[in-house]
Amino acid sequence: MKKLLSRLFILIMATNLSIATAAAKPDSPALSFEKIIVPEAPPVASVMIAYMTIKNNSNKKQTITHIMSPQFERVEIHKMSMANGMMDMKQMKTLSIKPEQTIVLETGGLHVMLIKPIQVLKLDDNVEITFTLSSGEIATINTQVSNVDLTNSHHHH
Amino acid sequence: MPLIAVAVLSLVIGVWVNQSIFKAPAVVPKNLEATLLDKSKPLTAFNLIDNDNKPFNLESLKNNWSFLFFGYTHCPDVCPLAMQVMRKVWEDERLKAATKTNLKMVFVSVDPDRDTPAILKAYAQYYNPAFIGVTGKADEIDNLTRQIGILYGFDEPNKNGDYNVSHSGQIILIDPDGNMRAVFSPPLNPQSVATDFIAIQKFVKDNS
Secondary structure, three states, X not given: OHHHHHHHHHHHHHHHHHHHHHHHOOOOOOEEEEEEEEEOOOOOOOEEEEEEEEEEOOOOOEEEEEEEOOOEEEEEEEEEEEEOOEEEEEEEOOEEEOOOOEEXXXXXXXXXXXXXXXXXXXXXXXXXXXXXXXXXXXXXXXXEEEOOOOOOOOOOO | OHHHHHHHHHHHHHHHHHHHHOOOOOOOOOOOOOEEEEEEEEOXXXXXXXXXXXXXXXXXXXXXXXXXXXXXXXXXXXXXXXXXXXXXXXXXXXXHHHHHHOEEEEEEXXXXXXXXXXXXXXXXXXXXXXXXXXXXXXXXXXXXHHHHOOOEEEOXXXXXXXXXXXXXXXXXXXXXXXXXXXXXXXXXXXXXXHHHHHHHHXXXXXXX
């Protein structure tokens, strides 16, 4: 009986320890970013673009409210659509992602527009992009300018 | 009997003359992704400038085939994609001979206020040193876009003075006589564009 109580005590302590460890672990990020691509652009280009997939890992809606990059004056989210026979581009002030949903930013759809490079970015140069969420969470991603074939429509899948 | 002989001889001669003088019309190529125009549409005079500040007009389109794309260099998405398509068409092995002699790739900027000839030169030649950037006065750009059916429009500038330009995403094919021949619409596949171009070239040659 004493032995049994002792084992039970150890089991309870181990369980508590395990819970305490989980609680001490920092929350996993609400958003994860994959397949990030910043295609090389002509040296005179005043804008560049970033494509990626963004996954909402949480069980709550997540909203991106602000984006910045130290390599560019401004960063915005844009959406392309066909209107009156023309490709039209509109800025989106925020971008919301439903719980557990993944959205794809790709040619002809959504993209992150990198406006006015501080200096000309060449192949393999680093690009850092920081996303601020309405929850206050901040996510920073790093990538390099790449020579990507945009004509392959699902190039980053 | 002699009458029959004359009739048969007349028929044979008639068929021979018919085949010799009147060629059967070339068959319209099948399975094109491009829209081949029922009748070639002759372009009328227009006056633009190229990226070396030289006139670019109807004569510039003569004696070679031309691919035209209309856009602006501040375009982040549609124009770089179209320019990459044109680069891959240009680099297609099947067109190697054409690129040396009778093919032009032309980027026409509808945004002359920002796209100077110097900027256009750097932009077009980034994709290929042989590519040409063209722009001009707004009414002359309109003169050409109206003939071809290209649409574009300017958004209101934002507080930073930046503005977007909505525009058609088609690539236009002009033949060596200055006629509009075909339209390639998105989604653009470089291999299909090159294949269609070869078929259209043959069709036009066989029909001339």
